[in-house]
Each structure stands twice: as structure tokens, then as C-alpha cells.
Amino acid sequence: xxxDPRHLPVMSREVCxxxxxxxxxxxxxxxxxxxxxSLSFLDATEGKVEILGxxxxxxxxxxxxxxxxxxPGRLHAIQMRFSRFPxxxxxxxxxxxxxxxxxxxxxxxxxxEAERGFSFIADGPLDMRMSTxxxxxxxxxxxxxxxxxxxxxxIREFGEEPQAGRIARAIVSEREKKxxxxxxxxxxxVEYAYPPKWRATARNHPATRTFQALRMAVNHExxxxxxxxxxxxxxxxxxxxxxxxxxxSLEDRLVKTAFRREASGCLCPPRQxxxxxxxxxxxxxxxxxxxxxxxxxxxxxxxxxxxxxxVAERLGDPMAELLPEGMKGLxxxxx
Numbered sequence: 001x002x003x004d005p006r007h008l009p010v011m012s013r014e015v016c017x018x019x020x021x022x023x024x025x026x027x028x029x030x031x032x033x034x035x036x037x038s039l040s041f042l043d044a045t046e047g048k049v050e051i052l053g054x055x056x057x058x059x060x061x062x063x064x065x066x067x068x069x070x071x072p073g074r075l076h077a078i079q080m081r082f083s084r085f086p087x088x089x090x091x092x093x094x095x096x097x098x099x100x101x102x103x104x105x106x107x108x109x110x111x112x113e114a115e116r117g118f119s120f121i122a123d124g125p126l127d128m129r130m131s132t133x134x135x136x137x138x139x140x141x142x143x144x145x146x147x148x149x150x151x152x153x154x155i156r157e158f159g160e161e162p163q164a165g166r167i168a169r170a171i172v173s174e175r176e177k178k179x180x181x182x183x184x185x186x187x188x189x190v191e192y193a194y195p196p197k198w199r200a201t202a203r204n205h206p207a208t209r210t211f212q213a214l215r216m217a218v219n220h221e222x223x224x225x226x227x228x229x230x231x232x233x234x235x236x237x238x239x240x241x242x243x244x245x246x247x248x249s250l251e252d253r254l255v256k257t258a259f260r261r262e263a264s265g266c267l268c269p270p271r272q273x274x275x276x277x278x279x280x281x282x283x284x285x286x287x288x289x290x291x292x293x294x295x296x297x298x299x300x301x302x303x304x305x306x307x308x309x310x311v312a313e314r315l316g317d318p319m320a321e322l323l324p325e326g327m328k329g330l331x332x333x334x335x
Contacts, residue, residue, distance in 0.1 A: 009037045011304070018286060025098040026052070026096075027100070031101075031103045032061065032077060033064065035063070038051045038064070051076070052089065054085060061078075081134065096235045122183070125181065126143060126182055126185075128211075128214055128215045139214045139215070140179075143214070144179050144180055148168050158217060170189050171186070193206075222254065238316040243310070244311075245307050263285050286313055290308035292307065
């Protein structure tokens with residue numbers, strides 16, 4: 001299967017190597033997309049891995065299933081938010097996994113299809129929902145009904161946009177004349193809210209950060225990622241690895257914090273005289289600093305430029321190491 005250059009899986013070689021992909025593994029691809037990373041896992045093992053692929057986008061599930069059809073029976077594809085992965089594991093009868101990948105953020109096909117409402121270049125409805133089946137409100141509701149203060153804070157925090165106040169004020173002013181209904185309407189409002197000098201020297205389209213902020217809010221992306229990070233280590237087999245590719249500083253900060261917490265011993269406050277939490281390290285961090293795409297990959301796939309990859313490995317159960325050799329692995333059932 002040849003992927004369009006715009007849809008290439010990000011850092012697929014590095015992901016395969018750091019997840020130590022090998023025959024016999026059970027792999028959770030938590031954000032299946034077009035199936036590019038899963039295809040690289042299957043190619044690397046001649047189809048000798050089993051993959052559980054999740055995506056909240058029904059179209060993505062259909063396309064990935066077609067793209068991986070050369071390996072029949074190796075993919076279990078389920079339409080589901082990736083934060084709900086324990087339900088998917090139960091559905092296919094897996095008690096855990098040997099490797100996990102989460103490539104978070106919007107997928108290229110969603111950006112390219114104007115009717116999805118993610119693009120500020122092609123006109124479409126102001127939607128931005130990755131799925132219409134899970135109750136998310138479209139971006140149009142946020143743009144037309146949120147207060148100036150909520151809009152400003154959203155664009156400032158999630159978009160990291162220094163002109164958040166001007167943009168929110170312009171949106172409120174324009175929607176008083178008529179509802180804002182399309183992506184190009186909003187993009188033009190944001191563009192002309194920029195000071196002329198900023199507009200002339202901007203490296204990216206002025207609406208880039210505002211659209212990013214709206215998309216993250218519509219799809220509750222940070223909440224999804226945090227819930228996933230809070231639970232994933234519980235389902236990793238000893239020696240299993242989890243890789244997360246993020247595209248936003250807030251996402252990367254969540255991943256870094258979660259991995260550091262799981263790699264730490266005591267989590268009690270520093271001034272507490274003795275430990276009461278009983279926490280012990282559960283993972284080993286394999287990437288002291290996040291990996292980023294090579295200059296060659298960034299040139300070939302500009303959408304990969306902001307990607308950051310972090311990987312951690314599940315440690316064994318420290319209590320199991322204390323058991324006599326003959327007792328390891330016993331589950332306490334009847335003799």
C-alpha cells in the first residue's frame with residue numbers, strides 16, 4: 001500500500017524500533033487513522049503481529065481496514081475514543097498488550113476534506129467534530145455562543161495565540177451581525193483581527209492557532225489524552241512499551257508528566273517526613289528528550305514538523321521478583 005505523501009505515518013521507523021516490534025506481539029494502535037503505523041508493524045514482522053486499532057472516526061476505520069487488507073485477520077478495528085481502550089481490550093478478549101502507540105491530534109484526511117470543517121483554506125461547515133456519534137458540540141456553537149471571555153481564554157490557552165483578545169473581540173463583533181457558519185468566514189475574521197504588520201510577517205496563516213484551539217475544545221483532546229495516560233500502564237505487560245506522538249506543547253507536557261510520575265518512586269510532597277503513598281516506579285523512560293522528525297522527513301511531510309515522540313517501558317512487578325522461582329506466575333487458583 002502506497003500512502004499519499006501528505007498522509008505518511010510520522011516517524012514510523014523510530015516508532016517500530018523503540019516499541020521493539022517483533023513477531024507474536026499484541027499491539028494497541030490507539031489512534032488508527034489510515035493505518036500507516038499499523039501497516040509498518042505488519043510489514044516489519046511479515047504479518048506476524050496482532051493489532052487492535054481504535055479511532056473515533058468511522059471513515060478512518062473503513063479506510064484503515066482497506067489499507068491493511070493484505071494482512072487478513074491481523075487487525076481488530078473498533079470505532080471508539082482511545083480513552084476507552086479498556087473496553088476494546090475486553091471486547092477482543094485481551095488481558096493486556098505488548099506495545100501501544102497513540103498518535104494524537106487531527107489526521108490528514110480530516111484536514112483535507114473541507115466538509116469536515118477543520119480547514120481554514122477550503123470552505124466548509126464550521127464543525128470540527130472527529131465523530132458526530134459521541135455527543136460533541138460543533139465548533140459553530142462555540143464560536144457563536146461562548147462569551148468573549150471564554151473565547152479569549154480558549155484561544156489563548158489551547159491555541160497559545162498572543163492575539164487571543166483581538167480575535168475573540170472580532171468574533172463577537174461579527175456574530176452580532178449574523179451567525180458565523182463556515183470555516184472561511186471564521187478564517188477571514190481571524191486574519192483581519194491580526195495587526196497588519198503581524199499579518200504581513202506571519203509564517204503560518206493567522207487562523208492556524210485559533211482553529212487548533214477550537215478543534216481541541218470540540219473533541220476534548222487534552223481530557224482524552226489524560227484519561228488514556230492515567231490508565232495505559234495498568235494494561236502493559238512487563239517489558240511492554242508505550243509510545244506517544246504529540247503535536248502540541250500542552251499534549252507533550254501531559255505525556256512528559258505522566259511518564260515521569262510512573263517512573264518515580266515516592267510521590268508524597270517533598271516536605272512530608274515519611275512516605276504514605278507506597279508508589280514504586282512502574283516504567284522506565286526510554287526517551288530522555290522527545291524525538292522529533294529528521295530534517296528529511298519534515299521536508300517530505302511538513303505536517304510532521306511539530307511532532308514529538310516519547311516512549312516508556314513497563315517494569316516488572318517488584319513483588320513478583322521476591323517470590324520463589326516456582327511460584328512466579330501462579331494466580332492463586334485451585335491446585
